[in-house]
Amino acid sequence: MIIVEKLVKSYDSKRVLHGIDHHQQPGETVVLIGPSGCGKTTFLRCLNQLEVPDSGRITINGLTVEGGQHPNSGEQHEQQRQLRLRAGMVFQSFNLFPHLTAMQNITRAPMVVRGMPPKSAEDLALKLLAKVGLESKAHSHPCHLSGGQQQRVAIARALAMEPQVMLFDEPTSALDPELRGEVLSVMRQLAEDGMTMIVVTHEMQFARDIADRVLFFEEGSITESGPPEQLFLSPQHERTREFLRRVTLRS
Amino acid sequence: MFALRPPSLTGYRVIYFLLVSVAVLGGWPDCAFAGDHLKKIRKRGVLLWGADAEGGAPYVYPDPQKPEKFIGFEFELAEALAAKLGVKARLVQNQWDQLIPALERGNFDIILNGLERTSDNQQRIAMSQPYFVYAQQIVTREATRGITRLEELGGKRVGVLSSTAAQRLLEEKGGVELKIYPGNVESLRDLKAGRIEAVLLDLPIAQYYAKDDPALKFAGAPFAPGYYAIGVRREDLMLLAAINEAIKDLDNNGMLERIYRKYGVWDERQALLKNYQPDVIMHRKSVSALREWPKFLPLLLRGAATTVELSVLAMALAMVAGLFIVLVRLYAIVPLQWLAKAYVELVRGTPLLIQLFLIYYGLPQIGIRLNAFVAGILGLGLNYAASEAENYRAGIQAIPRGQTEAALALGMSRWQTLHHVVLPQAVRVVIPPVTNDFIAMFKDSSIVSVITMVELTKVYGMLAASTYDYIGLGLMTAGIYFALSYPSSIFANWLGRKLRYDHR
Numbered sequence: 001m002i003i004v005e006k007l008v009k010s011y012d013s014k015r016v017l018h019g020i021d022h023h024q025q026p027g028e029t030v031v032l033i034g035p036s037g038c039g040k041t042t043f044l045r046c047l048n049q050l051e052v053p054d055s056g057r058i059t060i061n062g063l064t065v066e067g068g069q070h071p072n073s074g075e076q077h078e079q080q081r082q083l084r085l086r087a088g089m090v091f092q093s094f095n096l097f098p099h100l101t102a103m104q105n106i107t108r109a110p111m112v113v114r115g116m117p118p119k120s121a122e123d124l125a126l127k128l129l130a131k132v133g134l135e136s137k138a139h140s141h142p143c144h145l146s147g148g149q150q151q152r153v154a155i156a157r158a159l160a161m162e163p164q165v166m167l168f169d170e171p172t173s174a175l176d177p178e179l180r181g182e183v184l185s186v187m188r189q190l191a192e193d194g195m196t197m198i199v200v201t202h203e204m205q206f207a208r209d210i211a212d213r214v215l216f217f218e219e220g221s222i223t224e225s226g227p228p229e230q231l232f233l234s235p236q237h238e239r240t241r242e243f244l245r246r247v248t249l250r251s
Numbered sequence: 252m253f254a255l256r257p258p259s260l261t262g263y264r265v266i267y268f269l270l271v272s273v274a275v276l277g278g279w280p281d282c283a284f285a286g287d288h289l290k291k292i293r294k295r296g297v298l299l300w301g302a303d304a305e306g307g308a309p310y311v312y313p314d315p316q317k318p319e320k321f322i323g324f325e326f327e328l329a330e331a332l333a334a335k336l337g338v339k340a341r342l343v344q345n346q347w348d349q350l351i352p353a354l355e356r357g358n359f360d361i362i363l364n365g366l367e368r369t370s371d372n373q374q375r376i377a378m379s380q381p382y383f384v385y386a387q388q389i390v391t392r393e394a395t396r397g398i399t400r401l402e403e404l405g406g407k408r409v410g411v412l413s414s415t416a417a418q419r420l421l422e423e424k425g426g427v428e429l430k431i432y433p434g435n436v437e438s439l440r441d442l443k444a445g446r447i448e449a450v451l452l453d454l455p456i457a458q459y460y461a462k463d464d465p466a467l468k469f470a471g472a473p474f475a476p477g478y479y480a481i482g483v484r485r486e487d488l489m490l491l492a493a494i495n496e497a498i499k500d501l502d503n504n505g506m507l508e509r510i511y512r513k514y515g516v517w518d519e520r521q522a523l524l525k526n527y528q529p530d531v532i533m534h535r536k537s538v539s540a541l542r543e544w545p546k547f548l549p550l551l552l553r554g555a556a557t558t559v560e561l562s563v564l565a566m567a568l569a570m571v572a573g574l575f576i577v578l579v580r581l582y583a584i585v586p587l588q589w590l591a592k593a594y595v596e597l598v599r600g601t602p603l604l605i606q607l608f609l610i611y612y613g614l615p616q617i618g619i620r621l622n623a624f625v626a627g628i629l630g631l632g633l634n635y636a637a638s639e640a641e642n643y644r645a646g647i648q649a650i651p652r653g654q655t656e657a658a659l660a661l662g663m664s665r666w667q668t669l670h671h672v673v674l675p676q677a678v679r680v681v682i683p684p685v686t687n688d689f690i691a692m693f694k695d696s697s698i699v700s701v702i703t704m705v706e707l708t709k710v711y712g713m714l715a716a717s718t719y720d721y722i723g724l725g726l727m728t729a730g731i732y733f734a735l736s737y738p739s740s741i742f743a744n745w746l747g748r749k750l751r752y753d754h755r
Contacts, residue, residue, distance in 0.1 A: 050656050085662040095657035099675050109661035161661055
């Protein structure tokens with residue numbers, strides 16, 4: 001379902017991703033962990049083309065986009081957009097549209113991109129708001145919502161486009177500890193419903209709970225991977241052990 | 252004894268004392284200045300004479316062969332006059348229709364620049380013996396038929412120089428569509444461009460600028476003769492007397508004729524100078540525009556209507572064109588981006604005045620003829636478009652990158668992202684600077700008077716030049732500008748508040 005082959009990405013002369021390979025089954029939840037700056041976020045951003053990889057190829061549900069050059073033809077832009085439609089993205093800083101209400105944040109893309117009639121878009125939005133427990137906030141602007149509420153609206157917004165994969169880029173890092181639970185439980189519910197997910201996070205307990213597979217990133221490569229029990233309880237590499245020791249001590 | 256003294260004497264003394272006090276406190280500095288001003292000029296060794304050398308041929312103008320030197324029949328007259336007074340002459344450049352106020356401010360000692368000896372002018376300043384007899388000449392295009400006399404100008408578009416006898420003549424006649432120009436060259440150029448049907452102007456100017464132009468012709472004989480005289484401040488009586496003496500001498504010894512022949516402006520009319528009898532001038536009460544506001548306010552408001560129309564249309568053009576420019580600059584292919592950037596830098600780096608001249612007087616030379624109103628809107632609008640583009644650019648770049656990324660991640664195209672996410676947010680950032688520009692536009696729009704548009708400031712200038720009430724009319728005009736711009740800034744504040752997300 002997701003096939004990533006030899007993905008390479010550099011900023012200026014600094015190489016951030018060293019030829020990543022990754023295969024993921026439908027319904028599988030994969031969690032990426034690793035020290036800051038190891039390339040986890042870049043990997044995620046390449047998957048929905050917010051970064052254009054230098055080389056390699058990405059296939060999501062049968063659609064393949066080759067890395068290498070920035071799109072400049074209409075056709076290449078369209079291909080890029082099609083890939084994005086398959087992958088919903090949730091950002092660390094929510095990025096809700098501040099000029100729109102929670103409801104409008106959710107309905108805008110289905111109406112504009114898919115041409116969904118306003119009525120159906122609103123029904124869909126109410127259903128999704130109910131799913132993330134915020135039907136009462138439909139007409140609030142983002143500035144009147146807490147961080148946790150904003151992130152839940154952002155998840156609903158991404159789900160409204162009915163993506164086949166959900167990408168989460170440190171979705172709770174910008175939140176106060178007491179607000180993280182509500183976001184994590186929405187994500188847990190999604191995983192149980194069978195959504196294919198890739199999650200970048202520093203929440204180790206959460207990772208252990210929901211991951212089908214954990215990937216350990218180190219300096220632009222996946223150095224270790226496996227089911228959570230294996231990776232958390234008996235890591236193979238010294239670096240993985242050291243990282244886990246540090247984050248467990250901290251939390 | 253005491254009883255014999257007239258009882259009212261004390262009263263006379265009090266009145267006399269009061270009169271002297273008033274003279275000393277109020278009038279004394281002027282009086283002393285007046286008596287001594289000729290002496291002051293002689294002590295200084297220089298006679299400062301005010302004139303407008305821009306488009307000033309054949310009166311006074313830069314020598315085409317040696318542009319750093321001035322020539323002209325008035326230039327040589329000034330030299331001769333100064334020599335008679337025993338001093339050197341020095342030209343002080345001043346815009347023609349503002350010569351009288353400048354004389355009163357003391358910028359120079361005399362005006363010597365085709366100033367007509369009319370009662371209007373003598374309301375304000377003293378005028379010397381005439382030194383030249385001018386007449387009015389109608390000039391048309393070579394092909395024009397049927398215009399040879401003043402009467403035949405009715406219903407035509409006719410150009411005149413601002414504040415001249417020609418303007419007054421046509422205003423008194425009525426029924427003529429007047430176009431008022433700040434200079435002579437511009438009106439003749441518009442005549443050739445077909446924007447007007449005729450120009451009425453003083454004969455010497457016509458002789459220099461129009462006589463040898465094959466595209467133009469003198470229509471009919473000169474008419475309505477009048478006198479040019481030198482203007483001095485009312486209180487400078489000694490100076491006036493000395494100048495009258497000098498003019499008479501220069502006429503009698505043939506100097507005037509020599510100078511005028513040299514510049515081709517001598518004609519039989521100049522014989523009138525010899526037996527000139529000064530007419531008695533009735534001094535009109537000076538006009539107070541504030542007291543007579545019902546007469547002046549409607550005229551100013553009509554000018555204000557033009558100002559509003561012009562600013563609103565020009566701003567609308569600027570806002571639309573600015574959006575187009577910024578979109579090209581930020582999102583088009585690279586060569587077009589350069590073009591947009593070059594446009595912004597060029598427009599911002601050159602004066603609006605020059606741009607207006609290029610559009611109004613320059614474009615006809617390559618066959619594009621715009622009327623003054625359209626040229627004004629284009630000039631102001633395209634100039635402000637550059638500023639609006641920069642305002643928009645700042646507004647767009649103030650929207651966090653994450654907003655664009657979120658929209659793209661939802662599958663929106665770049666255009667949809669701009670339309671639904673970036674621009675609606677940028678609008679809020681951009682409202683204050685754009686409103687500021689709009690208010691500045693109200694005031695900048697006065698510059699279109701240089702291309703013959705009569706808007707608020709031009710109406711003010713014309714009324715003030717004829718009533719001399721610069722203060723009263725100035726206050727009224729400023730009041731109108733304020734009444735126009737203040738509501739705009741209130742509206743902008745209200746809009747800014749209304750569009751804030753947390754006040755909904």
